[in-house]
Amino acid sequence: MAIQGTWGIVGGGMLGMTLALRLAQRGEKVTIFESADKAGGLTSSWSMNGVIWDKYYHVILMSDLNTRKILKEIGLENDLNWVETKTGFYSDGKLYSMSNLVEFFKFPPINLVDKFRLGLTIFAASKIRNWENLEKIPVEKWLKKWSGKRVFEKIWLPLLKAKLGENYKKTSAAFIWSTIQRMYAARKSGLKKEMFGYVTGGYEKINKKFAEHLQQIGVEFKYQTKVVTVKKEISGNLILETDDQSTYTFDHVISTLSSKESVKIATQLSAAERQQHNDIKYLGVICPSVLLSKSISPYYVTNITDSWPPFTGIIEMTALIDKKETKGNHLVYLPKYVNPDDELFDKSEEELKKLFLDSLFKMYPKLSLSDLNFWGTSKSRIVFALPTINYSKKVPKVTTSLGNYYIINSAQIINGTLNVNETIQVAETKLQ
Ligand SMILES: Cc1cc2nc3c(=O)[nH]c(=O)nc-3n(C[C@H](O)[C@H](O)[C@H](O)COP(=O)(O)OP(=O)(O)OC[C@H]3O[C@@H](n4cnc5c(N)ncnc54)[C@H](O)[C@@H]3O)c2cc1C
Incomplete structure (x- = not known):
């Protein structure tokens, strides 16, 4: 297929990578700009004292057909594991199983x-x-x-x-x-029965394989490169400027960033369309990960109906994944969903550690600091767009007044929760 145009994609998360895949398959020349040193965004992994796993907890459902299609295309379909999991409820100071x-x-x-x-x-x-x-x-x-x-x-x-x-x-x-x-x-x-899936090696493996696959079909990655502006020239081309003062010219640019960030980098957009994007309300997340020498419960998710714990729920990842993945440790996430300006973002690691662990130890008295092998917090102020009343009517269009600058992001999920499957669905449908 002939090269039809040059495309810059801002953001190398699952959305940016899926867009790049489909464009490259059509014969387009694609460059992904990613401010981090690797692809993956919210699905990225980190090292917890040598244990490499996702910064935020992720599961794949059997019904996640878009995700499974991508896994197949990048050669990871056979690395999917399906596990029967259980759900717990913590209510009135007691833990209950709610699995059937x-x-x-x-x-x-x-x-x-x-x-x-x-x-x-x-x-x-x-x-x-x-x-x-x-x-x-x-x-x-x-x-x-x-x-x-x-x-x-x-x-x-x-x-x-x-x-x-x-x-x-x-x-x-x-x-x-x-x-x-x-x-x-x-x-x-x-x-x-509740069945959840994960890929051996986690999203670290998925993201690496996805990026490698894209490179093999000609997609270029610019890592540690933050896009600061996208401007339209008289010629009609778009000039993308990055934080190292480099400039790149493209026929088309797609931003996969949050609505606010997408209009911030494109200053030539009209006041009305900027307003429409800025009106989208996002929630953020504070998500401590802990490695423990003991399991705390048999549940993948423990929902909490008591109001005192500072976390939203408890996710015991190793109730799903093999403990070989975590070098024998029990991996537990303690997420808390918050407004982007929540005071929790200003707290130090030590303050968060005390606040969250004191509550965890109160809920599970058999646990103590001597069981803790790792503590670390992942935070993001902008994670998901709040589905407010009549949300689908408020979601801005993908096209903008610049013509060849497009905003395709997870705020365009209008009838689903934020997850990779829905995110890929946005990429698959909005490009057409
Ligand atoms: C706590 C939590 C739990 C989750 N659990 C699940 C789950 O169980 N199952 C599931 O399927 N999904 C889950 N998700 C959702 C999933 O992570 C997201 O749907 C998906 O990762 C969104 O991808 P994205 O590409 O839209 O955004 P992002 O991953 O945010 O990608 C945006 C990218 O843009 C980059 N960037 C930002 N600014 C710039 C700039 N100026 N220039 C260049 N690059 C920039 C960022 O570094 C990032 O890599 C969870 C998410 C969270 C936070």
Whole structure:
């Protein structure tokens, strides 16, 4: 295929790499600009005292067909492992298993009628196909209608607050719908067994293989190169300037950065389109990782309905992945979803360590500092766009007034939760 044009892609996360793959396959000449020293973005890995694993926890679902297609294309399909996992609930100071229907009916914090209403809510959400209607309704109103006030306050509100903080008040019912849809998809049949997947070697391996594959088909990577501006010349070409004062000329540029960053680098955009992008509200995450010499529970996810722990939930990664991956350690994430200006971002590592570990040790008294082999925090102020009321109507178009500058980012996920599968879906559909 003839070379049709030159394309600059800003951001070498899963979205940027998928766009590059499809463009290069069409015969386009593509360069990816990535401010970090390797590809992967939010899926990147780091070294925890020599244990290399994702900075943020990641699982793959059987229903993640876009992700699985990419894995197949880059030759990693056979490295996928599927594991049956369990879910726990920490409620009123006690830990409960909530991994099947029997356990659901034994769950003490709510009575039988409430359990029926909770089950009905989940079932109803799993059957709804027309998410557009849910987008018009505040999540609180919808959940109270289906589950009742008691279940809302006892179960849903703590879970919503954990994931969204006070922002739950601005969030539409499409959020809970997409969360339940994904939860259902993780289970083989109805509410029975939960199966999650991971690739041996984690996203470290996926990102390396993906980048290598792209290089083999002609995509160029510029690592440790931050894009600072994208400007249109009289000729119609776009000039991309990087933080080392280099300039590059392209026929087309795609930004995969957050909406705010995408308009910040393109100062020639109109005030109206800048406003539309800046109006998108994002949430960030503070995500400590700990390596422990002991397991804390059999659950991959422990949801927390008590309000005192500083973390949103507990993810015990080694309930899913083989402990060979973590040199025999138990890897646990303690995520907390927060507003981009949350004061937690200003706390030192020592302050965060004390705050988070004190609570973890209070929840699991058999644990102490002597079990800790690593502590480290990954933070990101801009992670996912909040699905506010009528979100799909507010999402800006991919095209901009510059004509050949496009913004394709995860804010364009309109009826799903933030995950790699949805992110790839955005890349696959918005390029057409
Ligand atoms: C805590 C957490 C848990 C998650 N769990 C799961 C899960 O279980 N399963 C799942 O499928 N997904 C999960 N995800 C979601 C998944 O990580 C994202 O969907 C995906 O990584 C988003 O990719 P992206 O390319 O859109 O963005 P990013 O990964 O953010 O990529 C953007 C890239 O742009 C680079 N960049 C930024 N500014 C510039 C600049 N000016 N110039 C050049 N480069 C720049 C960044 O370094 C980054 O590499 C999770 C995410 C988080 C945070």
